[in-house]
Amino acid sequence: MLYLRLLKESLFFALNALKNNKLRTLLSLLGVTVGIFSIIAVLAAVDSMDKGIRKELDGMDNNMLFVAQFSFGPSEVPRWKIEQFPALKYDEYDFLKRNVAGIDKISFNYFVGSTNIKSESSTANGINITPCSYDYSFIDNVKIDKGRFFNESEDASGAAVIVIGYEVAQTLFPNTDPVGKNVRLYGKRFTVVGVIQKQGASTFGQSKDVVAFIPSNFIRQLYGDNSSGITPAIVIRPLKGFDQNEFKDNVTQKLRAYRGLKPSDIDNFFLNEFAGMTGFIDQIIGSLNIVGWIISAFSLLVGGFGIANIMFVSVKERTNIIGIQKSLGAKNHFILFQFLFEAIILSVIGGLVGLLLVWLIAVVVSQFVSFEFVLSFGNIVIGLILAAIIGLISGILPAISASKLDPVEAIRTGM
Known part of the structure; x- marks a missing residue:
């Protein structure tokens, strides 16, 4: 109960300090708001794009094969040689349809x-x-x-x-x-x-x-x-549960035999796997997420420095009050929690404003564009946790410096 009272009083002092310095609080919020807005907007956009792609590909089997004259991705076969490959014929389609097991x-x-x-x-x-x-x-x-x-x-x-x-x-x-x-x-x-x-x-x-x-x-x-x-x-879709490697080998062997290729000859066709295409999409989504985190990290860094700077100023201004509190029996951890709460609350409020802006943009975009922009619950949680962490990191040094002040020196400095 004693510690709960301590936390309650520390929280009260923090909220009172933020209320009495509205302009400073507003300026401090801007950095965190921009940082959280940047990262959550990027994450939400990437998640929305990923969800849209998955929805479009729903029902398509990852084991599908596209047999074609050209490769859908990078190939070790020189381009000039690929251009000499014969085009697929309808007779080859009919042959594979009748002779390949597992289709x-x-x-x-x-x-x-x-x-x-x-x-x-x-x-x-x-x-x-x-x-x-x-x-x-x-x-x-x-x-x-x-x-x-x-x-x-x-x-x-x-x-x-x-x-x-x-x-x-x-x-x-x-x-x-x-x-x-x-x-x-x-x-x-x-x-x-x-x-x-x-x-x-x-x-x-x-x-x-x-x-x-x-x-x-x-x-x-x-x-x-x-x-x-x-x-x-x-385009071939194999039966469910059929071994993919065995199926690919069977298609390759049948088509090579139909075309009369010798064992020393390379395949003059490509088996493009749909799974490779989805894997490529996953790589793109992952890369976009990484780029978004890197770009947004700079905004969060600026916001963190802004909060830390404001907290140091706040400690300087309230040195006299800190001295009085400590002379009346306030423990170091009471002063520490007081400033930590102030930094965390400041950062979380900035995060909430950033999330609100992302949500408003999501609503507007979804109304006027057919693309569905989604702000997921997971991204909201990520935003709030990030905001709290930024506040904690930014406020820890000012809070420690405030908690270690000597009461006599603090009162004298304040006067």
């Missing part, structure tokens, strides 16, 4: 440039077209709002059917159900069979709101298998 879903895709889609009254410009097989809707977790995705029969025949994103549908057919309507693409008439659910802004890649899916066999019929303007790829 759950497989799709033959093309990477093509963006183009315009026209309806009778409107034009959607710069739409990213994704020619693919019917299984790709399961691989890419395409969620349909109206209609359906094209089926196996339409895919095999290369039918002129199209599945469009939400914004594409709104542009071409405002206030009208697009399913069953016709659009023009590549100079041909397509029938809209489905509309994708609204996704919103994308933090990773392009939003599905501004894409369109068509059967890859339509592109094959239009351009043939040897067009230089399009890049084919085979």
Whole structure:
């Protein structure tokens, strides 16, 4: 009970000192407020971006393989040699589909440039077209709002059917159900069979709101298998629980055998793992967090120095009071806690103001931008703990110097 009374009285003295020096308190708050605001804003932005990416990749298997002529990342194979690799063929897709064990879903895709889609009254410009097989809707977790995705029969025949994103549908057919309507693409008439659910802004890649899916066999019929303007790829999702290394080895062996490669020949294709892509994303997120901490540390350092400076001034101004308190029996730890509480309270208030500013920005950004800016409970706790630590570190030296003052000398100096 004695120690609780001691802490209570120390806290009362600290709050009274802050109240009596409003301008000094306000100036001291600014440094900590800026520091906490900087670091929590960066952490919240990175967390929000990470959450958005994870949400977009939800449903996609980390074990997915992208078999392609080019590598999605750095490669030891010289670029001039990669450019000599043959492009993937539809027959190779069909061969792998029939001969590789452990395949759950497989799709033959093309990477093509963006183009315009026209309806009778409107034009959607710069739409990213994704020619693919019917299984790709399961691989890419395409969620349909109206209609359906094209089926196996339409895919095999290369039918002129199209599945469009939400914004594409709104542009071409405002206030009208697009399913069953016709659009023009590549100079041909397509029938809209489905509309994708609204996704919103994308933090990773392009939003599905501004894409369109068509059967890859339509592109094959239009351009043939040897067009230089399009890049084919085979996307494979293995069965759940299937050994990934065994699966990769099986795909590699089958494709090497189909292409007639000798044991001494290098692979003239790449197996790009989706897990490598998510690992790359994790590295980027980690690097952004580190950079944010480093930048914000300077702001916190400035704020800490500001509090320490104010506390030394406060000790100097209250030397006479400290002497009187000690002459009346106040112990050293009472004086120590008094100034420590003052520094910590000052810093925590600054931290709360910084967190409030981040929260206000999060609310405003979420209202006016489709990007969801989230201030998590974890980041709030981090901000408050950091503020308390900065106050403790900044106030420890002034508090110790105040607690060690000789009462007689302190009263004489104050007078």
